[in-house]
Amino acid sequence: MRLISFLGLGEAKRDPDGKPTGEYVYQPTTYRFNQDPQTDINDTCYVVRAITQGYVIEEKGTGSHKVKEVVLLATEQAEKAHLHKILAEFEAHQLPQPRVVRVPFGSNAEQQWEQFNTILENIPQGNDKKVIFDITHGFRSQPFFAAAVINYVRSTRNIEEIPDMRILYGEYNREKRASDIWDMSTFINLLDWSSSLQSFMKTGHGAGLATLARQENAAIQKAGQGERPRTLASLAESIRAFSDNISTVRVPQIITGKERGSASDVLAKIAQSEAEVRTHFMPLFPVLEQLQAKLQGIPADSLFSPQGHQAMLELAKLYVSYERYPEAAIVLREGWVSLYAETQGADEQQLKPDVRSNMESRWNAAEGKDSPERIADQIRNVRNDIQHGGFKEKDARNPANSLIRDLQILLDKFEAKLKA
Template identity: 25%
Template sequence: MEKYLISFLGRTPKNDGSYRTTVYQMPEGPSQPLAYFGYLLQERMQPDSMVILGTCGSMWDGLLDDMAIPDDIKNPLIEGLLEAVDEQRVTQEMLDHVMASIEPHTPCRYQLLLIPFARTETEQLTMLQVIANAIPDQAEVVLDITHSFRHLPMMALAAMQYLQAIKPEVRVTQLCYGEYNDDTKQGHYVDLSGLLHIQQWINAASLAEHTGDLTEVADLLSNSTLGSDLTKASFYMSVHRSDQARNPLKKVRQALETESLNSAAALLKPVLLQKTAWVNESYIFQRQSAQATHAMQRKDYLRATIYAFEAYLTRKVRESGAHPGQESNYQVRKEVQKSLDDDRPFRKTAEGECYLLLRNLRNALAHGDKGTQADVQQLLNDQARLESKLQHILDQLLA
């Protein structure tokens, strides 16, 4: 997997015809004085390709000043850019000419790419697309936000999120910033990679909130004592075996109450406790009802109907009193369901009508069709009506 270093090029004041040179305190010690922080990162990280993003007025000529290429190549290129930079009319064609000229003389590939000022939504979307086009489907990416307009670092972070969304095999591993202290006239290397980790946790929390899927949370906790139990529980939940998920989730909840989670993991503690609260319900019916309610809140109608139907059968088995402790027995549940299906007087009651509609909705959603019943077909063509009716069913059958 190739490594890409993405860096920005701003339009900062020039001193004596060039950028201000700065010594940066790097993790390994003071750097050599350089004007462009991206070159320090290039030397330190040895990327296969360096993507430099700038506007039509960025200091493209100054970028070439510190580039380690022969003067007979460098100087004509600088001269060709001076006027265009001053007048803010650098074009991508000019940058393409520079790239073709320097390519045989540089240790890594360069992509010098023109971006808009990102002042409007249209320009911001264009910038995202420029970055996405510069990175292949599989790559390690390091982002440097040192030299840019003040709003561009926010855009850059959004671009990394967009990049990983459309290219899942791209790994953004570091976010760097060269901080300059005007009092000491020196710079300092700042590793902002924690923002990337925080975003991973936020994404995992969002997935759990909107789908109930805890697998990404489990992956992020894979090195903790919670990870294996959460992974196991997530699998059981994905195959609708919530009873088997209960014990590992109890262990997860116990660990959350007693252990201190490190760094960004602590952000997910409230989400995990909320999403797993159902395991503390005493009865299977209550646990299944809670899961049906959570699914409804997420607008996951398939899981809502599945959990609601199972919860209702569990309730009827328990209420019958004929099979104590057998609420999960498959054969017992089938017998109870058959008795409900065959009970004509019951089917004419309000409860019976709700039961039949829930059963038919569950079957239609599970099989991915509209069902043969007219009332089911109508509901599956109208989200608002479906949601209203399904909530009514849950209120009637699971209360």
């Protein structure tokens, strides 16, 4: 297990008259893990020594993991002020000697990118690796860069190349005998959940959430941890099902379904997970509120009802917000056709081929080539132009922004018709 620790300057030492001596110090304390006195590491100024000596990860199947390699990221000034003391403590306790990696102050963009790359270069590849980040004594923005690099690695590396990464912070307390070392690793998972939810909200793709849920469950089983939040995985699975329907334009399954549509299921799972989100992942709560607002108007009891027609309008708008214009054109066309059902409800009967064909005939007769606006022809032209990829001779020079504009105009007209 590799420990990557940041070393800053600490406090400026002063003489009895209060004048700086030019030396920098960290105050000695007893560091403690999990608020357990049996884990105490006594009388050290350096949390890096306490973590190296006392931090253990217990996992089912793989046993105990201790720090075997230490990378100390330090500016030149911090190295001169503290390295000799750190090395002496490590030697006295027979710990693996730290490898010092020099980093700049980060006072300009060039130095900040150098810091970023230095941290990145010291993160090993492979999901069999374990990396601990100690941000306790981080200088200036170094802890921020650690979080940025962790997020970057988890977003850009293949899954088999991402190590198990954790974050520790030692809370030095002058008033107490022991200073607790906190495991902040939950916030790494928070980044994943937040990123996956945002990806779904912006694109409609929810497979990443389902993958995250499976990984989270596997990690819990492997670590043998106690009771953990349970409804977040269920929420992610409902979003995956909704995403699959969105990707394949399963309009009936999205809006209604046999018992209730996948949009309704997502909304139900959001309600069920609200308490756990507030307790364990509070920063995600506003994201779920936004997702709830996006889906609120989509569920309906029947496609062939005023509520169902409005739901298809809202679904088409959702596709536009995802910049998925072919799907929006499909939903718009089917929504307009559905207005010409002879009766309301009875969805299974209304979706039979002959019934649907008669519905389309009535739509074409009312709003096709013989009508003033020829809405049916306009929708058909936009949809076909997109689906044929511009390979129709008359469509070849039709620019994308023109198609998007025409689609939005037709959506506005559909909305106006529903209000009429």
